Amino acid sequence: MATTSSIVQTPIARKISTNAVIRTVLAKGKISRADIAKLTGLSKQTISDVVRDLEDEGWLKAVGQTDGRRGRNAIIYEINASAGLAVSIDLGGTKIAAAICDLLGNVVAETKMPTDPRGGPHLVNQFSDLITQLALAAGTTADKLRLVVLGSPGVLDPATGHINVAPNIPGVDAMDLRQSFSDKMGMPVIIENDVNLAAQGERWRGHGVDVGNFAFVALGTGVGMGIIANGALLRGARGAAGEIAYLPLGGDAFDPGGFTLGTFESAVGSVAMLRRYTGFGGRNASTVADLFAAFNAGETSAIAAIEETARLVAIAIAAIGATLDPELVITGGSIGARPELVNAIRGFLPRCTPYPPRIEISRFGNRAALMGGMGIAVERMHDDLFGVKLREA
Numbered sequence: 001m002a003t004t005s006s007i008v009q010t011p012i013a014r015k016i017s018t019n020a021v022i023r024t025v026l027a028k029g030k031i032s033r034a035d036i037a038k039l040t041g042l043s044k045q046t047i048s049d050v051v052r053d054l055e056d057e058g059w060l061k062a063v064g065q066t067d068g069r070r071g072r073n074a075i076i077y078e079i080n081a082s083a084g085l086a087v088s089i090d091l092g093g094t095k096i097a098a099a100i101c102d103l104l105g106n107v108v109a110e111t112k113m114p115t116d117p118r119g120g121p122h123l124v125n126q127f128s129d130l131i132t133q134l135a136l137a138a139g140t141t142a143d144k145l146r147l148v149v150l151g152s153p154g155v156l157d158p159a160t161g162h163i164n165v166a167p168n169i170p171g172v173d174a175m176d177l178r179q180s181f182s183d184k185m186g187m188p189v190i191i192e193n194d195v196n197l198a199a200q201g202e203r204w205r206g207h208g209v210d211v212g213n214f215a216f217v218a219l220g221t222g223v224g225m226g227i228i229a230n231g232a233l234l235r236g237a238r239g240a241a242g243e244i245a246y247l248p249l250g251g252d253a254f255d256p257g258g259f260t261l262g263t264f265e266s267a268v269g270s271v272a273m274l275r276r277y278t279g280f281g282g283r284n285a286s287t288v289a290d291l292f293a294a295f296n297a298g299e300t301s302a303i304a305a306i307e308e309t310a311r312l313v314a315i316a317i318a319a320i321g322a323t324l325d326p327e328l329v330i331t332g333g334s335i336g337a338r339p340e341l342v343n344a345i346r347g348f349l350p351r352c353t354p355y356p357p358r359i360e361i362s363r364f365g366n367r368a369a370l371m372g373g374m375g376i377a378v379e380r381m382h383d384d385l386f387g388v389k390l391r392e393a
Helices: 011-028 033-040 044-056 121-137 177-185 194-205 263-268 270-279 288-296 300-324 339-352 365-386
Strands: 060-065 075-079 086-091 095-101 107-114 148-152 189-193 214-219 223-229 328-332 358-361
Touching: 011 033, 011 044, 011 075, 011 365, 033 044, 044 060, 086 121, 086 194, 086 365, 095 121, 095 365, 107 121, 121 148, 121 177, 148 177, 148 194, 148 365, 177 189, 189 194, 189 365, 194 214, 194 223, 194 328, 194 365, 214 300, 223 263, 223 300, 263 270, 263 300, 270 288, 270 300, 288 300, 288 339, 300 328, 300 339, 328 365, 339 358
Parallel strands: 086 148, 148 189, 214 328, 328 358
Antiparallel strands: 060 075, 086 095, 095 107, 214 223
């Protein structure tokens, strides 16, 4: 009489078995069929059939044999990471960063280039050329890639994917960027706000890995925030959750000029910092890097400018804490990654809130959004190919 095995499994049962095998290999790395059977509870016959099919289809590969055990050596398998490749792009007002990653989130190729100042449809052509060059560097072709995740400034409508309020990128708010880009490349395109992607990057492999509630605050030329609440990205009704550039802090909230850049961004962005430095009598800094160099040299005007910026940011973080109650605030961006500013913020926080959150500087520097795009790409590939959610694995 035939025993129950994968030979009589229904398609649904086989999918469940495949899911269990892939999830186990993702969690454990190199592993034998016998160990997969122990961890999943599936029969050895089912495991053999599923592993054979996954190996034939190119998703698993043999990488050696066990040793030091009784009996025969067993073949060890791992995910064939190169079997699935995706692209992460971080679109900025002056430059574009892009990377190709594999099924395990390893960076296969990475590059940067200036953003086409004409914007709009010209960006789609630039993305296409960039991906073609990047694929060549990765030893593959663009048609072998499975999807693109694009991070963009601006407010992203979660229902339509339309980008609003992106003053640094001309023309993107007047077109269906996602559809145009997808049609051009012939593959799915996911578009996300760049600071939301940075928060996702921290959740994937950064300070937020084991934190269910945190905020990523980006401070640079612009200001923004990505929110992870109860383990998930918080978008808001119109996709504008975290647009702290428009907090009524640091200036006149009723000045309509703040409707474009935002009252808070106008007070703490890089332009505001340099203006403040000059107002305090500084004469030796034409860039933010110069300003921090003057600060470290002990120049009084630079110290005053950075201290005042830190005070305003501390007030904003106090407001964020009162509203969201995050366990952690991660700072990033060209200014938010500077320890001089962050240390000053830490000093002001206990003076303006009874429950100051922990503050950490992003470990990814200006690559946080790129990392977030890769994290989303890997999660999407795992789900599409194997029905496995990244957090499950």
